[in-house]
Amino acid sequence: MNIEQLDTPAAIVDIAKMQHNIDAMQVRMNALGVRFRPHVKTTKCLDVVRAQIAAGAQGITVSTLKEAEQFFATGITDVLYAVGMVPAKLPRAMALKQRGCDLKIIVDNVTAASAIVEFCKTANITFEVWLEIDTDGHRSGLSPDDDALLAIARVLRDGGIDVGGVMTHAGSSYELNDPEALAALAEQERAGCVRAAQRLRADGIACKTVSVGSTPTALAAKHLEGVTEVRAGVYVFFDLVMANVGACATSDIALSVLTSVIGHQPEKGWVIVDAGWMAMSRDRGTSKQARDYGYGLACALDGTPLEGCALIGANQEHGIIAVEHADDLARRFPLGMKLRILPNHACATGAQYPEYRALASDGSTLTWPRFHGW
């Protein structure tokens, strides 16, 4: 189906832009001498992940066991579940292991490590466990210098569990927008994770993998000495938050929401569209950045940003585009006119849709299913 024939709202993936983003990241990772393990939480879409693997990605990162199950069912076996394991989720993880999935799990505390040891003894299986390292204080993980790091590793090793690596995610990179600050954070992420690995190795633990990454730090790192793999997710589509960070140009953004003009309020200068928060998500990630894009950046059907137009409001199925020079609104934005809106946050916007519409350069589209839930 051609883009002009699609029902609205729809989540459009510009295939050429996506492929460019995939290739540019892979080339960069190859040059830095590290493996690349994309985070598939951004898309939850096999068509996208296939393109990432075809370009050279090795293994995937997931944020839920459902992602692990869905992608394992398509033949992808090397999977890192990058959210701290809790005992209640071990049976579901075990089921994946027993079916042949090379699932890696992570921990940052002794309680979880002890529970894994006990579970593995009882179930007579084993897991490869990585330790989660906190290199920027933004969320979970152990400080690289924390004594608990060695204590946890010993609990695992003494329980017969392979401590396969360390991993960190400097997610505070999303709050930066200066190239030097980003490079400094990338170095902090690298150095902290490598230091954690070195401490483990000095204690006799092999720790073969050193895994770091976020999209901004992956793009800002000057070198990755001691790192064996990088993870990133949103780079595949990019979004307005990433543009504000400086990780991309708005013209690199591969995801947009196709919408129709459904009405006008001429005296207010408003164009009403059928992309509300259900179509855009409630993500207002640009609200505290250098440029606040409201609920997204309104563009013409061909993707050209519309000057002086701002998606200022969103109800469930209504978006409000405020137009600066509002004369002749109904003629310039006629009822039924199709527009495209770039999202603040590609992960959140994509999650609102059962499928992407993948747009080729000739205007034709394919349906790329994505899944949701846990």
Added chain:
Amino acid sequence: MNIEQLDTPAAIVDIAKMQHNIDAMQVRMNALGVRFRPHVKTTKCLDVVRAQIAAGAQGITVSTLKEAEQFFATGITDVLYAVGMVPAKLPRAMALKQRGCDLKIIVDNVTAASAIVEFCKTANITFEVWLEIDTDGHRSGLSPDDDALLAIARVLRDGGIDVGGVMTHAGSSYELNDPEALAALAEQERAGCVRAAQRLRADGIACKTVSVGSTPTALAAKHLEGVTEVRAGVYVFFDLVMANVGACATSDIALSVLTSVIGHQPEKGWVIVDAGWMAMSRDRGTSKQARDYGYGLACALDGTPLEGCALIGANQEHGIIAVEHADDLARRFPLGMKLRILPNHACATGAQYPEYRALASDGSTLTWPRFHGW
């Protein structure tokens, strides 16, 4: 399955609270002498809508044609599609009509009205069309006193289309929190919509239905003279935004997110849970209200709010609960402990899930599917 056995995160519906909300609204509507047409966009769930209809609701309101299709497939025929119609959506609406759905559509401009007339002539069908009235300036619709109101109605009537009613939604009620201001807005909503109907009737147009509503105004209206039906959606679950508005108590909120403790950052006073923004949605609707609940109100498994705890941050699958008195955090909130989080906005949070887990008073749960997409 018992609530304690559920995987997390999960969207829990407290059946008793939901039924109380449904019954209280229906009793109120009966007392006010109006029909009640619930907005099913909140839940997109047949089990919930069946309970609404069993309590006395007559017909449903939908925000997408997919909702109309899905509920029509279950036997519900009286459907109001409450988003302005555009020509490209007429074939899909026609398909519903032709299969026997009593679908009502709305317009607020001559272009759409003319397109409907043309389409109906060509396809040899007809629609019942309602006019969308703007009674609070917050979004779409015609002012009750707008000359275009009569012009549009005449285009429809002269084209052989039944102008079946007028409808309005005073969505700015979400921005209030004072009972008198809410009652005044409810009266403004009522009076504006009735005035629009009277103008149409004076012009010889029957306009049999006068439809108003939002959850806050439905609950605040002192009388509904001249109104024939009321619409409301979020009342069925309520949420923290509605609690701030004064439409409910937090103890009335029927939807919560079940989550597990997955880690701690003791020196920061943080408990990490597996309810991030994917589980809660990105909705921060309480951020500008009297009480900002962050990403939700953390409660114990039994639903009791946890004093001094705030869900201050959310990544995709990580939530951060900041605890005021953070001593002994890992003992008070042990790894794997289950909590429940009340959402800012029930419509947005529910939309993140393929199903609700409906919780009975004995702790058992049923799976209630919901759909998404367009």
